[in-house]
Amino acid sequence: MNRIFHLLTVFIFILNTSVFGIGTQFLSIPSTALELAVGINPVLDGGSFSNPASLILDKPNPDLFFSHGSWLAGVTGSTIRFSRGFTYGTGGFQIRYAGLNDLEFRTSRPTDNPQAEFGAYGVSFGGFYNQILGNTRYGLAMQAVSFQIYNESSKGYAVDFGLARTFGKNFTFGASLLNMGSMSQLSNKSPSLPLRVLGGVCYRFFQKDWGNKIFLSAENSSLVSGTIFRIGNEFSWKQLVIQTGSQFSQEVTTVSGGFGFRLGIYRFQYGVQVGSQNLGISQMLDISVTLP
DSSP states (O other): OHHHHHHHHHHHHHHHTTOOTTOGGGGTSOOSHHHHHHOOOTTOTTTOTTOTTSOOOSSSSOEEEEEEEEOGGGOEEEEEEEEEEOSSEEEEEEEEEEEEEEEEEOOSSOOSSOSEEEEEEEEEEEEEEEEEETTEEEEEEEEEEEEEETTEEEEEEEEEEEEEEEETTTEEEEEEEEEEEEEOOBTTBOOOOOOEEEEEEEEEEEOSSEEEEEEEEEEEETTSSSEEEEEEEEEEETTEEEEEEEEEOSSOEEEEEEEEEEETTEEEEEEEEEETTOSOEEEEEEEEEEOO
16 A cells, blocks of 8 residues: 555656656656765766766776666666777767556556556667867767656657866866757657756865765756755765765755775765655665776
8 A cells, every 4th residue: 555655646746747657757867876875966976977078987998887776666777888988088878767667557436456557667878978178078968768658658869968177186067958859749748858957066185095075066957846956975085985965955855875985897886865755765776897
């Protein structure tokens, strides 16, 4: 019964944000454990999906990245990204998936069994490239977008732009414009992509064995009322990092945290988030491998 109640709550939330099922809103949820732990910010190192211009590789070697976790009320998500350095920049491809299973179709007439059981999912696949011009890194990403609920589906495309610039050794600024595109009709209506505008800063300071980063960001989305503010912190000591974060908007407040570490060519990151909407705990795990 609790499961059904949570699913109904999610559906009400989804319908109120003008999307269907998983809908295009899956393009707005955190795609990595780092984004979940410290908060979505266009200046996150390691490759933020909220800015195609963010720094991904600290070495020229190719990098293979996996992420998997659970979002609100049983929604699961996965991300795969391959990145490599080129002569003048960094590029690669990425796949994102979010799905919700065990949904039931019932009429107003009470019955023991549902008329149908189904799932809902959203998928995006595309490529990205960024390059430094002068003192600024610029990035572009293009992706095909598809989602389905019951026997209805919609397909389209989205384009992302971003930039990032470091001032001195301690201060970085980033900005991005995400999800410019369109979708095909679903139930006689074309779903809206969550057009997002983000800006963020990072201040960092380091000593011999430890360092600290402070993150601040703001976001405006076409599917969310008001501005979303985020603040985060990342403390590092040798190969270990510990993150905390908070998010504030008109309707929801969240707190988050996580930790990560490096073992040779492998990097691991865990993130967790709890929100005031009482729809569960979000958790994600990232694994990154530096290839020869």
